[in-house]
Amino acid sequence: MSDDAPLAPHGPLPTGGTVRPMTRWGTPVMHRPQALVTAYDDELRTLVADMVATMYAADGVGLAACQIGVDRAVFVFDCPDDDGVRTVGVVCNPVLTLPEGKDRHLEVADEGCLSFPGAFVDCGRPDFASVSGTGVDGEPVEFAGDGLLARCLQHETDHTLGTVFGDRIPTRARKKLQKQHDAAAEDYPPGWPVDAG
Numbered sequence: 001m002s003d004d005a006p007l008a009p010h011g012p013l014p015t016g017g018t019v020r021p022m023t024r025w026g027t028p029v030m031h032r033p034q035a036l037v038t039a040y041d042d043e044l045r046t047l048v049a050d051m052v053a054t055m056y057a058a059d060g061v062g063l064a065a066c067q068i069g070v071d072r073a074v075f076v077f078d079c080p081d082d083d084g085v086r087t088v089g090v091v092c093n094p095v096l097t098l099p100e101g102k103d104r105h106l107e108v109a110d111e112g113c114l115s116f117p118g119a120f121v122d123c124g125r126p127d128f129a130s131v132s133g134t135g136v137d138g139e140p141v142e143f144a145g146d147g148l149l150a151r152c153l154q155h156e157t158d159h160t161l162g163t164v165f166g167d168r169i170p171t172r173a174r175k176k177l178q179k180q181h182d183a184a185a186e187d188y189p190p191g192w193p194v195d196a197g
Helices: 042-057 147-161 171-183
Strands: 062-064 074-080 086-097 105-111 122-126 128-134 140-145
Touching: 042 062, 042 074, 062 171, 074 147, 086 140, 086 147, 105 147, 122 128, 122 147, 122 171, 128 147, 140 147
Parallel strands: none
Antiparallel strands: 062 074, 074 086, 086 128, 105 122, 128 140
């Protein structure tokens, strides 16, 4: 796996977690700003390991704590950029920085959410993003990238602020998203991805 090893500028993702059921849109915890992480302890490490296990079980590229029902401003990710280079990380209390003025370019691309599974629609977002915060041990971390990685960093930071990407798209696109989600519902039972594959 040497060629395939992801960039881990702040260390590898925690392992050994337990897959938890995905929390869905409409659950109150998904739609309010999350509590800041203040203790970097075993409880946080366990939570983050469970988030990593759940993200992989669901074939996702990122996951926020609220997506497994926990009110905590933290997300994990394992996501490629425009060059296909994967980066992995944990960000507590994320602060997002986006380009402004002439450096700001919107990229419209398919976006989906593990908490609204089976549905994807176009969503415009800046094509570059950086996020700073703290890691699982409280050390400062920063990640930046383009392509899907930029989208992921924005999407997951949104989750910590109580925003789902459905809030960022027009009504018509939301209806299309709902239709796709409903059509795929039987593939994603309430306990998913605990019983996945």
